[in-house]
Amino acid sequence: KAGVTQTPRYLIKTRGQQVTLSCSPISGHRSVSWYQQTPGQGLQFLFEYFSETQRNKGNFPGRFSGRQFSNSRSEMNVSTLELGDSALYLCASSRTDSSNQPQHFGDGTRLSIL
């Protein structure tokens, strides 16, 4: 059974650009969550999608957005990139409501902003 797949694995952008990250959940999983991990702030929750609807949102500016498609695949977009957006972005999937199900993580996309 394939795990959570995130693409691309590495990405280098410059300030002001925008970026789109992709996440394919485990087959049969309907919930997808996104996290940002940095040495300074640790792991922080961005948002969660379930059945194409955003269920929860963390404390991030509106430059961070996401969506989920009917096949449960999800994308995350960051516009007007800033140096502080450099981080490991992790995606996790769970079978249903992630509040009571184990989450399964991908290996992340490492985003570097120059």
Next chain:
Amino acid sequence: KQEVTQIPAALSVPEGENLVLNCSFTDSAIYNLQWFRQDPGKGLTSLLLIQSSQREQTSGRLNASLDKSSGRSTLYIAASQPGDSATYLCAVPGSGGSYIPTFGRGTSLIVHP
């Protein structure tokens, strides 16, 4: 606001030792608590999920306990091996009907031969 603290931040031990990693949280109204391990440059691997109604969960050499009233969980690793070297994180979902998980900063573990 939920806060999660993990102690110690780092640990270096010889192979074969039994280990205890600690996780504490400020809001005891949690649905569950999950322990993860993270290898360098990788995502998180789920180790154990303890429901709020449970006291402990076991998987192989790992045992996790949960004491909601005191806001604490411990991860016990028996007979540690070099392959256990990783960062261990605990996470709790939000309270009040909204799931926004809070993660601890992790315990970085090195088990040397």
